[in-house]
Amino acid sequence: MEIPRHWRIKSQRYGLVGEVCPHCEIKIFPPRDVCPNCGGEAKEEYIFSGRGEVYSFTSLYDGPAGFEETTPYTVALIKLEEGPVVTAQLTDLGDASVEIGMPVEMVTRRIRSDGDERGMLIYGYKFRPLGLGPR
Amino acid sequence: MTSSEKSSLLLIPDRPVGFIGYGAYVPRYRLPGSAVARVWRFSEGGSPVKEKAVAGLDEDVITMSIEAARNALARAGIAASELRAVWIGSESHPYAVKPSGTVVAEALGATTSVSTGDWQFACKAGTEAIVAAMGLVGSGMGKYALAIGMDTAQGRPGDQLEYTAGSGGAAYIVGPADEALAVIEAAYSFVTDTPDFWRRQEQKYPEHGQRFTGDPAYFKHIHSAAETLLKETGTSASDYRFAVFHQPNPKFPQRAASLLGFNDEQIKDGLLVPVIGNTYAGAALIGLSAVLDIAQPGDRILVTSFGSGAGSDAFALRVTEAILERRGKAPSTAAYIARRTEIDYGTYVRFRGKLAMK
Known part of the structure; x- marks a missing residue:
């Protein structure tokens, strides 16, 4: 059971909530409170648009623990x-x-269950091809 | 009209309310009726629908509600933090105990100053949440409330329900009438204890009373609710450009409409069951979202849900000018229906968890 680990990062997982650096204005994800660009303190919340593009990808046919029932799937x-x-x-x-x-857009989906069917459900961001229309 | 002059039967809040945003969701997978017929070889008739929508492996009422609600927020143009309620009606909440609403509210950014809860009234759980949202907004307790009807409907393998039990639904944001894209002029709820369809605690599939689901259940409640709403509001079928009824199959809403004096032209745009199946708590509400996608300012819409057990909620809506600039801000219901990947019965069995993995 890893309840605290999942609970702690629910905002970034559910809605791509990151940070923006007040000094150099770079957008930060995942949030880390210190700007990776200028080193200044960066705690201002920033909600990402969810749009992006595939930089690289691979398909998994033999998933790690917790993902066996959803193979095959593509990670990008x-x-x-x-x-x-x-x-x-x-x-x-x-x-x-x-x-x-x-081009892809973020959707919030069920990632896996923590342990067996009695465990908590873990939700988080995935991406799908863009094309349904405006959001 | 002062409170004392109001009909004692209609549900009309002191402060006028309406829908300020709406959003649909339909998953992309489709199971054709022919695929069900091939496996089960039912004795009578063919499939009542062309196909039904099926949720993918990573989808459930929580994820589908999040997407529909994001669409509703985009149309409403408000921040999620302005919502004072996030209420989800469904027969398929992923947890037996732990609210779907908390995950949805968190994902939308609506936490922490928000009332959250899951509603259950078979196929009218979503409209029940809307009636409650009308009360919350109409009393001035909160300015905006989100009500969702969403399902990944269950049907026992080999049951005729396999043809129709689909996945989808819609989200509505109730707010002040002067900000609405459709004003709710009145609502009416009609309820009796009628055991036409149920699912006991910890059972995977519902039971139903076969023909008992028709006259004493669906038709009695739909008809009584809609007829009383028409009578008490002093309107008749011809005053409405559109009518949407709960749609377990194509025949029931067509007959219910005809008995109330509505013609096929008035119901065709909100009749989605032939292409997405019966989305249970989502059915009437996604029919309404398809109508709002094309309605013009001034159009009146009658919506009547039905939930087994049994009851109906009827609403009289009037579309406003705001529809024109807001509906383009999120994907249309038709866009979701057009996004389509056909699956076979085996894939359906896997997606819906009907395959024993251990």
Whole structure:
């Protein structure tokens, strides 16, 4: 059981809530309270738009513990339009083939259950191909 | 109209309210009726629907509610922190104990000054939440309240419900009428104890009373609710450009509409069951979102839900000018329906957890 670990980062996981540096204005994700660019204190909340593009990707057919029931799936590095790169699963691909540079948008999905079917459900960001319309 | 002059039956808050935002959600997978028929070879008739929407492996009422609510917030143009309630009606809450609403409120950014709760009244849990939201906003307790009807509907393998039990729903933000894209002129709730369909604690699939689900349940409650609303508001079917009814299959709402004096033209745009199935607590509300996507200022809309057990909530709506600039701010219901990946029965069985993994 890893309840505190998941609970602590729920805002960034559910809604891509990061930080913006008040000194150099760089956007920070995940939030770390210290700017990785200028080293200044950066605690101001910033909600990312959720739009970005695939920087690189790979498909998993043999998932790690907790992900066995959802294989196969594709994990990608997503370059957010504000700059940071995050690692996340792609979802709702349908028959679409994944390509580097493919525009994607964030959705909040069920990631896995903590342990067996009695465990808490863990939700967080995934990305899907852009194209439904405005948000 | 002062309180003493109001009809004693209608639900009309002291402060006029309406929908200031709405948002639909339909998952992308579709199971054709023919795929169900191929496996179960039912004796009578074919599939009542072309296909139904099926939630993916990483979707449930919480994730679907989050997306519909984000669409509703985009149209409303308010911050999530302005919501004083996040209420979700469903038959498929992922937890037996632990609210869906807390996860949804947190994901939207609506925490911490917010009332949150999950509603249960079979297929009318979503409209029940809307009635409560009307009370909260209409009494002045809060300016905005979010009410959602969403389901990943259950049906036992081999039951006729397998054809129709679909996934989807819609979210509505209730707020002051002067900010509304559709004003709620009146609501009316009609309830009796009628055991037409139920699911006992810890049971995976619902039971239903076969033909008992028709006349004494669906038709009696829908008809009584809509007829009383029409009578008490002094309106008739011809005053409404659109009507939306709970839609467990295509035939029931068509017959209910016809008995109340509505024609096919008035119900066709809100009749989504042939292409997404019966989304239970989401069914009437996503029918309404499809209508709001095309309605014009001044149009009147009658919406009547039905929940087994049993009851109906009926609403008389009037669309305002605000619809024109707000509806384009989020994906339309039609865009979600057009996004489509067909799956076979085996994939459906896996997606819906009907496959024993251990």
